[in-house]
Amino acid sequence: MGDQVQEKEEEAHSVTGWAAWLSTVVLLGFALLWLRRQGNLLHRLPPGPLGLPFLGYLPWIDSLAPYETFANLGRRYGPIYSLKLGDMLAVFISDPQLIRQAFSRPVFSGRAPLYLTHGIMKGHGLICAEGESWREHRRFVMNVMKQLGMAGRQGASLMESRVMDRVLEFIQGLKCDQMKSTGEEEGVDLVPGLRHCIGNIINGVVFGRTYAADDPTWIWLQHLLDEGVKQVAVAGPINFLPVLRFLPKYRHIMSFILDGQSETHRHYQEIIDQRQLNLFNNADNNQDYTSVVDAYLLEMKRRRQFNGDDDVGTFTIIQLYHVLADLFGAGTDTALTTIKWIVLYMILYPDVQSRIHEEIDRVLLVGDGQLDQGRIPCFATDAERMPWTEATICEVQRIKTILPLGVPHGTLDDCELAGYLIPKGAMVVPVWWAMNRDATLWPEPLEFRPERFLIVDQQNHEEENDVKKWTFFKPDHFMPFQSGRRMCIGDDLGRTLIFLFTVTLLQHFRLSFPPKFKDYEQGKFPQPDYGFTLVPHPFPVALHPR
Known part of the structure; x- marks a missing residue:
């Protein structure tokens, strides 16, 4: 009787061991697939500097003149680059043709999910709004301005x-x-x-x-x-x-x-x-x-x-x-x-x-x-x-330039610009300061x-x-x-x-x-x-x- 119990315990341990091993393999597989996807994603993003976990590039930004920081990064990485600000992906553009190309497209007409615009303003108004509310109100205000002589x-x-x-x-x-x-x-x-x-x-x-x-x-x-x-x-x-x-x-x-x-x-x-x-x-x-x-x-x-x-x-x-x-x-x-x-x-x-x-x-x-x-x-x-x-x-x-970094836009869906992937929800920043001081x-x-x-x-x-x-x-x-x-x-x-x-x-x-x-x-x-x-x-x- 004792031998039978022991055999059943060993069989149970064996099944449990196989299940644990199989679970580990599956998890590792998913992890590898995730890492591969992230690697592909990073490979397709605009180039840019690495940051710290949770903080991104925030510790290196000049708090008194952030526009200078981003203009200098543009000289290093080119007219379009990306970095993390906290957990948010930010894409910076300092080429006027790319700016015109991007901001003429509906997919770039959103607002990045910033805490002040989304958390406090709740997406209301004109500056913070996006989607149908923004379209209706922009069209309305422009018509009113015309009627008032502008x-x-x-x-x-x-x-x-x-x-x-x-x-x-x-x-x-x-x-x-x-x-x-x-x-x-x-x-x-x-x-x-x-x-x-x-x-x-x-x-x-x-x-x-x-x-x-x-x-x-x-x-x-x-x-x-x-x-x-x-x-x-x-x-x-x-x-x-x-x-x-x-x-x-x-x-x-x-x-x-x-x-x-x-x-x-x-x-x-x-x-x-x-x-x-x-x-x-x-x-x-x-x-x-x-x-x-x-x-x-x-x-x-x-x-x-x-x-x-x-x-x-x-x-x-x-x-x-x-x-x-x-x-x-x-x-x-x-x-x-x-x-x-x-x-x-x-x-x-x-x-x-x-x-x-x-x-x-x-x-x-x-x-x-x-x-x-x-x-x-x-x-x-x-x-x-x-x-x-x-x-x-x-x-x-x-x-x-009185608005050195303009008002940041946000992407409403995954899209491409200059051959790079710009994911949905990314913040897109025009670096007007850099453009207005570009020697070319x-x-x-x-x-x-x-x-x-x-x-x-x-x-x-x-x-x-x-x-x-x-x-x-x-x-x-x-x-x-x-x-x-x-x-x-x-x-x-x-x-x-x-x-x-x-x-x-x-x-x-x-x-x-x-x-x-x-x-x-x-x-x-x-x-x-x-x-x-x-x-x-x-x-x-x-x-x-x-």
Whole structure:
């Protein structure tokens, strides 16, 4: 009896041993197949540096100037390369043809699953959205912008009048401040006035209202925008390592972002309630709108009437909050930052400033030639007559790319680019900083030379100093408002706003640094601040009336 038990135990152990061995072989087989697949996948990915487990390449990124890190990697690995940021695969592109090719394709029109865009914003709005919600809202906002006068240089008089009202308010404010202070000796800070006036242009378009300069709510909204841009930059690692949000440093940032979002949404609801009263109290006026808020509310009403059962599809109140925030934040910050850089470069290059002064005088002066009789500029008719001004604006946008890494895209499915595999869910980053400083595209790229955007008009060229000899020219590889299906919606408004503020400021003043300000001495360029945009180190401006 004991022998039989022993035999059965040995038989059971034998079966168990074979089962364990077979399981091990199967597991090893699956492991080898997985490793082979991973090897094939890695072999087909764009080249790039290795990183650490869980962290990827994050430890080697310059936190103050990440765009420099990625530009340097592009010089090492080529115009398209890949690396890991945490567990996320990121593909970086610094070739303009590849950028145009990729971003024109629907598969590249998504957003990478970053924590801030997907975890906090939940894919709402315009910047963070993708798929049908993004397509519907982009198409809707572009149509609204056209109706409000932002359909290019033709028929844009309504929008130009809105902009010029604020430009003239800004200039008048500078003149009043100059009368009250030493002006030229101590200099003035242009930023508060610029932020107020540019912000109110965007407020009028987006919300259908403006604010007084001393309005407490407006002061708070401006502070929130200014700080939010900085905090999002500091919070960048959370996108790839969400667990960091529990650390004290990042917990404070997350509280700032979430609390600010909650408070702005509450304020937006107050605006929405007021606009609804204005819109729907008069039944005959339901098709008229003067802002994005009005148009959105009318679209929601139309959808309810058409679909019934309160069905508005993707046009929800939560979505409206985020659309408003995106349009206000992006529109105000990018235009303000660009003008800051233009003013700085006018001071650093007084010879270029003088050329623009000459051009302004030639185009805008009327009557007996007195400057105070010069007419106000008009983007639709004057921009093409002022090639040096246009070229200078573009050269500033090139040499100090305000969005050095653009807004990252995401792939909606597995795809190929330049012969490489780009997996679904990869983050695709255009390195505009590298493209705008590529010596093969821009000879002597670190030199500030507006002439890059000018060609000689042989038909009008009579002598060396002929003011009519230049024609503005924009190369295909210059894309200051991004490219493809997700390029900037407000590019026409942005061009108009930047041109009119620049020309009107230089029409009335010559700009310089105050005598005691030495931060930008020759050969010394302070590190710009990098958040959502690349912002110059603060500087005062001495205003010399012309």
